[in-house]
Amino acid sequence: MIQLKTKEEIARMRRAGRIVAACHREIGRRLRPGVTTLEIDRFAEAFMLGRGARPAQKGYRSYRFATCASVNDVVCHGLPTDVPLRDGDIVTFDMVAELDGWMADSAWTYAVGRARPEMTRLMRAAKLALYRGIRQATAGARLGDIGSAVQTVAERGGYAIVEAFIGHGIGKRMHEDPQVLHTGKAGTGKKLREGMVITIEPILVTGRPNVVVDADGWTARTFDGSRGVQYEHTVAITAAGPLILTE
Numbered sequence: 001m002i003q004l005k006t007k008e009e010i011a012r013m014r015r016a017g018r019i020v021a022a023c024h025r026e027i028g029r030r031l032r033p034g035v036t037t038l039e040i041d042r043f044a045e046a047f048m049l050g051r052g053a054r055p056a057q058k059g060y061r062s063y064r065f066a067t068c069a070s071v072n073d074v075v076c077h078g079l080p081t082d083v084p085l086r087d088g089d090i091v092t093f094d095m096v097a098e099l100d101g102w103m104a105d106s107a108w109t110y111a112v113g114r115a116r117p118e119m120t121r122l123m124r125a126a127k128l129a130l131y132r133g134i135r136q137a138t139a140g141a142r143l144g145d146i147g148s149a150v151q152t153v154a155e156r157g158g159y160a161i162v163e164a165f166i167g168h169g170i171g172k173r174m175h176e177d178p179q180v181l182h183t184g185k186a187g188t189g190k191k192l193r194e195g196m197v198i199t200i201e202p203i204l205v206t207g208r209p210n211v212v213v214d215a216d217g218w219t220a221r222t223f224d225g226s227r228g229v230q231y232e233h234t235v236a237i238t239a240a241g242p243l244i245l246t247e
Contacts, residue, residue, distance in 0.1 A: 002169060002177045004195030009102065010236045010243070013171070013197060016053060016097045017104035017234055017245035023047045023095065024108045033087045033113045037069035040093065041080035048097050056096040056103050056174055063218070068094040068107075070219075075162050075203045075211055075228035076107075077218040087113030090123070092230045096174055103170055105199050106246035107232035118206065123229050125157035126204040130231040133182070133202065137235050137242035139194045147184025150202045162203040162228060164211055165220070169198050170234055192237050197245070201232030 005013070023044050030040065045066035048055050055066035070078035070092040071085070078092075085091060094107035109123055129150045136145040154161050167180030178190050182202040207226025213219065222228055236243040 002193075002196060003171050004193060005171060005197050005236065006195065009171070010197065010238070010245070012100060012102040013104050013234065013236070014245045016099035016102050017106070017247075019048060019051050019053045019097045019099060020095055020104050020106045021247050023097075024093070024106060027093055028110055031085070031091070031110050031112055034084045036082045036084055037071065037078075037080040037091060038082045041065050041067045041069060044093070044095055053097040053099040056098040060174065066095065068092075070094070070230070072227050073225050074219055074221045075205065076165050076220050076230060079216060079218055085112045088116055089113075090115075090119050090227060090229060094230070094232065101172055103172070103174055104234045104246050105170055105174065105232065106234060107201055107230045109229040109231060119227065121157070122159065122204060122206055122227065125153060125159055126202060126229045127231050129153035129202050129204065130200060130233065133200045134233060134235055134242050134244065137192060137198065137200070137237055139192055139237050139239065141192050142187060143178060143180060143189030143192065144184035145186050146200060147181045147189070148186040150200070151183040154202070154204050159204040159206065160209040162205060162209045162211060165201075165203055167199040167201045167232070169196065171197055194237055194239055196237040197234065198237075199232055199234050201230060203228050203230040
């Protein structure tokens with residue numbers, strides 16, 4: 001059941017989203033070769049707590065960390081570790097902040113040190129796919145419009161989309177209806193309505209989109225070892241168009 005949010009509730013979610021966005025900016029300043037994802041995770045938790053927010057992922061289904069930290073061939077849900085990042089690595093940090101009962105969710109991929117040209121192209125395409133999807137998030141449009149826009153960008157760049165992981169509604173709970181696919185046919189799917197708040201979070205990979213989950217039950221990596229990147233925003237459907245809550 002889709003939960004429509006009032007303008008005041010969306011404003012509350014935006015306050016949580018601004019904390020997430022500020023945390024991502026600080027992470028970008030701290031990443032360099034030799035830093036560990038566990039160090040960044042501890043920083044992110046302290047950052048959110050220091051601003052009155054709760055890292056909502058911690059404790060979710062017994063998850064132990066404030067962020068997901070996905071390095072290189074890990075496409076999502078990677079566990080932070082004490083392994084130092086190396087020059088040329090790519091890492092995605094995904095986090096959810098809860099402030100006064102309302103949540104906001106965002107993931108961002110970063111290059112560590114000197115980015116390889118092929119990774120720069122992949123990151124650029126994934127970011128473009130996200131924003132093209134967001135452009136379709138208007139009242140009266142359909143979920144298929146978002147998926148089609150994302151898919152078009154990915155395919156034009158020669159990249160595959162990991163379809164095993166999708167976007168979702170969000171609000172007082174981390175995962176709400178509707179499901180937001182990153183592939184699809186324009187003009188199909190549920191109609192978007194003012195007051196809906198969703199995440200759009202495509203994962204693009206250089207190889208095949210098939211993934212395998214490690215024995216830890218969380219870490220999802222490409223089956224063929226190819227690299228993947230993800231960008232995600234929480235977006236509200238408003239009368240004035242899509243409103244990004246996590247920037």
